[in-house]
Amino acid sequence: MAKLTSFRWSDNPEPHKARTKEIIQKHPEIRTLIGRNPYTLLVILLCVGIQVVLSYFTKDMPWWAIFVVAYLVGAFACHTLYVCVHECSHNLLFKNRTLNTIASLIANLPQVFPSSISFTKYHLKHHSFQGVEAVDADMPFRWEAKLINNAPVGKALWLLFYPVFQALRPLRLTKEIKIFDAWTVVNWIIQIAFMAAVVYFFGAKGTVYLVASFFFSIGLHPLGARWVQEHFLTHGDQETKSYYGPLNTVNLNVGYHNEHHDFPSVPWNKLPKIRKFAGQYYNTLGYHTSYTVLLFQFLFDKKISVYSRMARDNRGKKKAEKATGTTETVSEQE
Template identity: 60%
Template structure:
């Protein structure tokens, strides 16, 4: 019996869980490619994603226009029930652009990301690309993985219901505080300036033509899409240790994948980050033995409330590691496209 395991789960956590092993995805990628080389055919881009971006941006602009003269409770309700889902999907689009999964030209992907970012008020698409790629390359390395909370952040929130509710409510703000920790990552250049400029122009135009209430709708849509909303459980689903201390990445196979562009297929995405959103389910279909044996989530809503009320889940419920391995700082997180699997020869 693991008495140390029981002890840590009955007391308040004071630190993250440290692993001496490398992150699991590159190892699994190599194994799957060796057994199922046909998965390589899924690698590529989906240029049609740009139409989803245009449609979602148009939806948010129309919604902002429709609620411009409505009562505050209508604006809040529209943002929570409709706008949050649109903005969450736009965040997935930004994620696709960060991995350059729409266009072959990297600059076009960045401009597409800025387009998707427009209704979200805050300029984040360029910064997200920069930090998210490092999250893939250095999962669990505290000084390079922006997905990990700051230690003071985890200590402040820990496992209390109120603390976790506040954390979800102000989730974007807590992410901003993490930037100062990631000193090796460049966080300012001409692309950042372009991102900010586009956001200022777009938001100013919405305010000028539709009024402050329309901007308020867009602001609330963004906050709900990543925060105190069942959609916010996605951040818990991906890497928080909700079931054991060995599996550090979880997928979500619930119905909301249909309106969230399969973003729940997170183990699949980490294993094959060069495969676009529409082909992610095919990875699991091709190599089910590697994913059916992993714990997964079926409901973001259930996880949302479990995270809030379960005191055994805290911001310290994350795996961190100190060994970066041999991955260079400029790694572009494309192991599925770069790994060369040795072919085995069968002798008759």
């Protein structure tokens, strides 16, 4: 089978704005779901506490046990914190933007690397310009896709080092976002101080536990299949898929991705109600029910590669606005 050599290009706008407008017209009750969930802060504190406690206990464990605990426990806690940072980026905890930013800094602590502030900057661009290479940091680089393509070993390495690729992508958004600002500096200072304390009090093993948890949480792990689930073309030309499986219970409904893109101002605990209210729109779309199955499908199905993404140029944004008559049907919360 011939290798893919480019992304799949579309002249159509991303699908979410038009669908949002149609759904909200037929199901205005969905507007009642828009709001915030301040109790997400308790989830953040719980997961941060779990990671700090396990970092302490792993300092006396054999090396093999550290990686087992990181894979089976730490990855889940760390991924949930990643989702919490995502909620903060949409201001879905508090009305005050600064409080959301502070909450994201707390959630970032066990994730080792300072990333919560930069994530907020580029993630909101992803919602507005889905698939536009120059603006959407969720889109792989062309060299990245060419390097990995569809070989199982290459795709496994891509997932293993996904945090590295993800960290490089925002660099192409320098014309769109300010990479460094005061909050970014604060993020770096807090993160360096926290990790210095971990190294000092918990030593090498406690530190390695946190690093391994982070890499597993968004890398070569069933949880890493989330990146394939969300926007890889695993169901024809459908560029956004949801996941309706058991891990939504521990990962704050992060799988409801079509629902989230359609209504980004609805907090995680109410996302399933969107599907309940407007099931005729979501039940007919392709979706996944197992991250483990999807992980192996991605690794060994040669029809799927890092090129399996829908790409578009900036005209997609203009067409979307023309089609819907608005730039934001359900706007981001201020």
